[in-house]
Amino acid sequence: MRAADIMTTRIVSATPDMSVRQAAGTMVFAGISGMPVIDEDGKLLGIVTEGDLMHRAEIGTGVKHRAWWLELVASTRELASQYVKEHARRVGDVMSTDVTTVTETCPVADIAELLERKRIKRVPVVRDGKVVGVVSRANLIRALVTMAPELPVDADISDHSIREAVLAAMADHPWALARENVIVENGTVHLWTRVASEDEVNAIRVAAENAPGVKGVVTHIGPPAAVAPLD
The missing domain is CATH 3.30.70 (Alpha-Beta Plaits)
Known part of the structure; x- marks a missing residue:
């Protein structure tokens, strides 16, 4: 079984110019915890997940003041990145750009191992740089239900x-x-x-x-x- 056999092809996605609030609403109403960010040509730019939207200044969930020694350890770049995650208004500023992808021919067993190793819940399926589907943990569970019937008990086996x-x-x-x-x-x-x-x-x-x-x-x-x- 391959990615093409189980992937979701009706893709809920975001654009880099979409507002953070709109992206959050899209995920809530679609019942998903993340979605790919694509440009007008369907090319994958990144992915935005619940984790990217967890710490936001608007709802008071931004990172509190750190202990002084943590402030010393954290680099200026890390602090600046955290500020952007908490205050930026566009998806393009908060999305993760280091995205793991697979092709349509990727075996399902490899996808399961990838999700576990990377500790992610979904992976975009790409063809020529464009998103053609998404495989999530839910897709793997559906495959288990539909493709793994119970083994019959055969009384004739010695x-x-x-x-x-x-x-x-x-x-x-x-x-x-x-x-x-x-x-x-x-x-x-x-x-x-x-x-x-x-x-x-x-x-x-x-x-x-x-x-x-x-x-x-x-x-x-x-x-x-x-x-x-x-x-």
């Missing part, structure tokens, strides 16, 4: 096949269980693990739950019972 699928799902992961610690009986997977972190136990359980044909998963903490695995 315990042996289920066990092999569980072992394959865990293969190459540092938290994987040894073969002898995975036992399947009548479609129920029994996982035997020694004391481990909750995250490791959850990873083992999820790997088993996603294997085709699994009817249930039971996790045991401690040495495995004296039951021969079904091969």
Whole structure:
């Protein structure tokens, strides 16, 4: 799946000459927390988000006087930039210009990793420098709903096949269980693990739950019972 498959193409955008107040109103009524800033030709100039509008002199949310030592550490450039963010009236003065973008062919997995790493909520999709869409976290969630149906339980899958699928799902992961610690009986997977972190136990359980044909998963903490695995 690529960006083009899930992106929003009806783009709510701002222009650099739009007033800060109008931009805030646009985001509120559109139910979004940020939007690209484009010129008359559709070229991306920047992005304006709720974060850019959080500290404003009009509503008394500007940065208060800093401790004297912070004032010394902050550069003149930083202080000037903060003043502009708090007092400027045009979007062009408050928008962020260091914008992360993707193309239409960018894999969805890469977009998810990008949003997480950059700690951003959306990314513009560009073609030849022009914005053709936006992919947000909400788009990724919608894709999950529409493209990831629940795995059916197939009663015809043998315990042996289920066990092999569980072992394959865990293969190459540092938290994987040894073969002898995975036992399947009548479609129920029994996982035997020694004391481990909750995250490791959850990873083992999820790997088993996603294997085709699994009817249930039971996790045991401690040495495995004296039951021969079904091969």
